[in-house]
Amino acid sequence: MTAALVLLCGVAVLTGHTVVNAGRWLRRPPEGTAEVTETVAVLLPLRDEAARVTPCLRALLAQRGVPELRIVVLDDGSTDGTAEVVRAVAAGDPRVTLLTGVAPPPGWLGKPHACWQLASRAEASAGALVFVDADVVLAPYAVAAAVTELRAAGATLLSPYPRIVVRTAADRLVQPLLQWLWLTFLPLRAMERSPRPSLAAAGGQFLVVDRAGYLRAGGHAAVADRVLEDIELARAVKRAGGRIALADGSRLASCRMYENWAQLRDGYTKSLWASFGHPGNAALVVALLLLLYTAPPLVAVTALLAGAPAVAGVAFLAYLTGVAGRVISARATGGLAWPDALGHPVSVAVLGWLTLRSYHLRKRRRLSWRGRPVV
Template sequence: MTGALALLLGVAVLTGHALVNAGRWLRRPADRPAEVTETVAVLLPLRDEADRVTPCLRALLAQRGVPGLRIVVLDDGSTDGTAEVVRAVAGDDPRVTLLTGVAPPPGWLGKPHACWQLATRADPAATALVFVDADVVLRPHAVAAAVGELRAARVTLLSPYPRILVATAADRLVQPLLQWLWLTFLPLRAMERSPRPSLAAAGGQFLVLDRAGYVATGGHAAVSDKVLEDVELARAVKRAGGRVALADGSRLAACRMYDTWPQLRDGYSKSLWASFGHPGAAAAVVALLLTLYTAPPLVAVGAALAGAPAVAGLASAAYAAGVAGRVVAARATGGRWWPDALAHPVSVVVLGWLTARSYHLRKRRRLSWRGRPVT
């Protein structure tokens, strides 16, 4: 009885925290932003993205409210004709510059090196840098709204999380956990105000930075060997005295991160170990998540079969509170909640398995991404 009550209280507090974050502290860029008068460089790193760069690039070319828009694309050693697709889509648009990347030197991972090449070769007049991944499709006002929010918030780095598109059962189980985790566990207001690098989060799919602040941090050179270069860049910003903010970017951008289960599995496996650091910390966090979100429905069923209705009721309420937390996160970030939130206990189990797989593969030095080792 006492254990079931503790579960209910713990989950209810976390769901309440997510509700406060979503309702009070989560930034939401303007739907109809003012025109941006500064020069903005949108930076697009590509490696074997011929099959999906077209919607992304067309959306960049269709941006409104940014007269000083510059688009810099880096072909990072693609072997599938990505550069040819870029040339075909961009045509002779003077706003677009296509660069040919060089292989990362020792001590660099591929993504940070690609971003660094883009940032250092962007138009010197650009005072804001916008990093976008090839799987992101922006709305026509997205860049203007994101840069406007960067300036309004007076931060160095703004991370507007795109709406994550889901299609398969695996997508629906795993992908919504991204927004749910930071809305549930990260105090957004404290993150903006605190100088502590440990209180930082960011998503590299769509990232907006003040250029002077980016240079002051050392840019991607400061995170050259980091798998989670987006989060580490946010931490570097704080170490340099800058500020970081998260925003709901679901009305600005949409992103389909992975097309298949193997891509999703390997994508999370390559980076989850870096999210937690020490394996002991990962084990503790996963154990806590399983206790809070997977145990309640099991306890409820077991208690009902054992003739303990009070315990079954408390455990069922804890399960419902966990589902409510997923609903809060989905509604706050443009995600799908029905009926996916009902499977939240299963989502947490899958996350635990992916975390264990990540550490297992890292220990055996078998982690790679897009043909490059990541450890």
């Protein structure tokens, strides 16, 4: 009984933290905003995105509230006709500049190098830079609202996390963990106020930065060899004396990250090892997650079969409390709450397996993404 009560208390504390983050500390940029008077450069890196770039680019061309909008696109060695699709969609729009990227030099990974090329070629008058991935579709007011929120927060870097579009069972099982993890474990207001680089989070799908602060931090050149270049860029901003902020961007942007299970599996595998660092840290965190969120329903069933209904009841309550945290995070970030949250223990177990796979393939030097080695 004591162990079951400890589990319940641990899950309850974390779910309570989710409630506070979601209800009080999570920034929510306005759905509509006045015009942004400064020049804004939207930077779009592309590598073999011919099948996905059209909705993204059309949404960028339809942006409102930013009279001085510049869109800089980089074709990063695509072999599927991405550049031709960009030219067709842009149809000669003078706001769009299409660049041809060069291969990353030694010491650089592909994504940071592409972003650095874009930032280096952005118009000098641009006061804000907006990095967008090809799988992101912005609402018409998204850029103006995000830049307005960046300035209102007094931040150097703002990460408005998009609504993650889920369609397959694998999506619904794994993708909601992204928002749930930072709402449950990251103290959002402390992250904004603290100068500690270790207390940082960001999502590279939709990232807004003050150009001057970005350059002071070294830009993507400072994170050239980092798999999680978005989080490392946020840390670099803090080391340079800047502030970062995280926001719910579910009303501003949507993102379909992976098309199938293989892409999802490999996408998480390439980067989970970088999220935890030392394997010992990963083992400790995964063990804690499994204990708090996967063990309770198993304990409840085992205790019930063993004739201990009181223990089963406490364990089942711990399970429901964990489900409640998942529901709260989903509703706060535009995700699906029911019935997906009921499978939360399975989601955590799959995350544990993906983490193990990430370290295993890294040790064997078999991690790659988009045809390029990750390590």
